[in-house]
Amino acid sequence: MRHKPFLLALASAAMLAAPQQAKTADDAPQASSETLLPRAIDAQYSGYLLGIKVLNASLDARLSGGEYESDALFETAGLVRWFKKAEIEAEVEGEMDRSYPKPKNYRHMNAAGSKDRTIEITFTGDDVISDVNPRFGSMGQPPATREERLEAVDALSAILQMALNANRHADRPCGYDARVFDGKQRYDLRMIYEGDYEAKLKGYKGPVTSCNVYYIPVSGFDPEDLPDEDMENTPLRVWFADTPSYGVSMPVRFELQLDFGKAVIEIRDLDIAMGDSLAGADALD
Template identity: 25%
Template sequence: MLLGLAAAAPAQAQGRLEAKYEASLAGIAVGKGGWVIEIGDDQYNAVSSGGTSGLLKAFAGGSGTGASNGRVVAGSLVPSGYVATTVSAKKAETIRMTLTSGYVKEFSIEPEPPVDPERLAITDAHRRNVLDPMTGSLIRAAGSGEVLTADSCRTGMSIFDGRMRYDLKLDYKRMETVKAEKGYHGPALVCALYFTPVAGYIPDRAAIKYLAAQRNMEVWFAPIAGTRVLVPFKVTVPTPLGSAMLEAVEFVTTATPRTAAKTN
């Protein structure tokens, strides 16, 4: 069973999100990004630009694009494919993954990185029951009632990003009101975020140790209209240089009509 995406009744609504984000560090703008997500009755697609392809990737240097797609099965988002390309001053890199029912069948990194003996190896077990980082940034409210509830925060995700396997755990903190410059104005569900590395990383790396020790990271979620899917509106991560923040400046979300059943 995939973690973090609750099951629901078979009948599913449809919705679309077009969002633009700005990233800042200690109040200074450091980047921009965009995210387009389409949720259908039986499939979903998400395309990102900038640093919005994963909750903890938003503040990495350089630019990039990403895409994830998959099926909607009994209310859960089940990824089929993922690709992410990052470009920095030092290098360009593309990660590709193919998934089936939570299992990473194939993955590649181009150009292939050198083997580092200090990096904890990825085993076949680490590739099972996982989500790609983009799908893992979304949560789905269980049931058929209100979506912005404390229980929606009480979940977790097992993530594989093509290089590292890690767990994200959410817990309820509070409710807030948010207002984008364009689009959404309303309640947001604020969840605490906890990061636990599992494999594919170098244990002595300072950044990994720092993130794993943090207890003040937050994700503010807002809903995609017409669905039970919640999307990060705002992410805050304390750093030694000040608070790093990714926040939506545009969050335009619309319910779309269900596809009519075909008849002979």
Template identity: 25%
Template sequence: MRLIASALVTLAFAGTASLAQGQTLKVTYDLSLAGLPLGKADLVSSFKGKKYEMQGNAKLTGFAMILTGGKGEASASGTLAGAGPRSTNFAVVSKTSDNQRSVRMGLKGGRVAEVEIDPPLEPKEDRIPVKPADKRGVVDPMSALLMPAVASKSLTDPDNCNRTIPVFDGASRMNVVLSYAETKNAEVAGYSGPVLVCNARYVPVSGHRPERPATKFMQENRDMSVWLAPVEGPRLLFPLKVSVRTMIGIGEMQASLWSLEQDGKASQPMRRAVRADDAIQAGAIQ
């Protein structure tokens, strides 16, 4: 389940305004598995100049809460530079009814400087060792949600999908490989307009256990996608929806509320991110 959750978050946890004045994007997600509601997640991303800060929390509800007591909190910060974010700090605390684990990580220049995991992961002989090179040129799972647009392209250009995101979560190194699938129209509270639908693949590099059934399943999984909505100010794309097939059904993280605020004031919902004569394929979130 840790691998599945990491994939969701990794793949996973608008309007126009001047970035220098500061903007805050607030998104609430509904979580579900195999069509059954699991809970909610809230993610707040603040931008000031090139700097960003992210705060998120997730809590299972209903029967899932009774079974696991699951909830978690995460934070990340860094700067937006070039083709991707450059994270400096990451922390996550996950809790269930019978255990709790925290991960704290510091990065400098895209290199992992220090990691603290409490309690430490149990050593396993079949775990692929993490090499020093695997900790360079990476981002944390939360910062990976920030996807700056290609400099020479519009926010809704299909090329914005085509990227490989190198992620290190404190224990394992992976690549999330995205590729363009299609363009749809989507509408949730606070946003209405085009989204890029990107296919996603999980490519483990190190820190994983290759013979585990869950690892093999995710590595061969071709039923993963992320829907990216444009955020004009910092010129980036952000997940509106994440869908991942798991061993027990489709897991989804679907935005139910989208709000971009400037100087403490909510912007008007963005109705179009491209000109009326820009061609997009018709569609809607189901």
């Protein structure tokens, strides 16, 4: 299975248990119309493979007046960049339904030499339309149906959904599962609570909620893209900062055990703006 940058798609993990229905905003407990949400989020990450730096990433979001916009950047770093220069940019805009993002327009640009590709996804309400250039050789076997696309969000909105709902519901510390459509593939991200810990990271020191995230293919996959048995039983472990008073619990560490070692992405700098105040990493210690 080809691994995607797992901060953007959170798609490097696979399912553990028998399939179950992923819940969405319509299934979640009703929240007050005055649901606490941050005004702005700025997060910087570094990624390591076998202890060697291989990735820089950033994730920003702005929420105001019931609307949101977010963008992310991923680029190879360190020695890896000498051999393989790759960048992925993503951006999305949409509306907020309580603490759940509802995307309208998503754009994804993958610059990796001869494999440059742009994906644009439009969520019309009646359908979800993807415009891919250059086109995929296949839309999967079987391709995602209209109904499957309509129940999903883009990968960037899925990350924001997880961050805004972790630690929000007492009976669901990790929030609810996310349904994702990336322009071709339709998959679920299942959230399983793992435990609570104290983190001492460069960009965050404090309590975290640890969640195992399982990657569940639904449709739009070619046979060679499906996870093998090992990946089906290997979750992506994500630490969410336990900071519900800020209206968001940002992921501060991603950890995936691979056959040849461990891949890790950790927060390097985190700023959360609430109203007119800015809470930086020091304030979140």
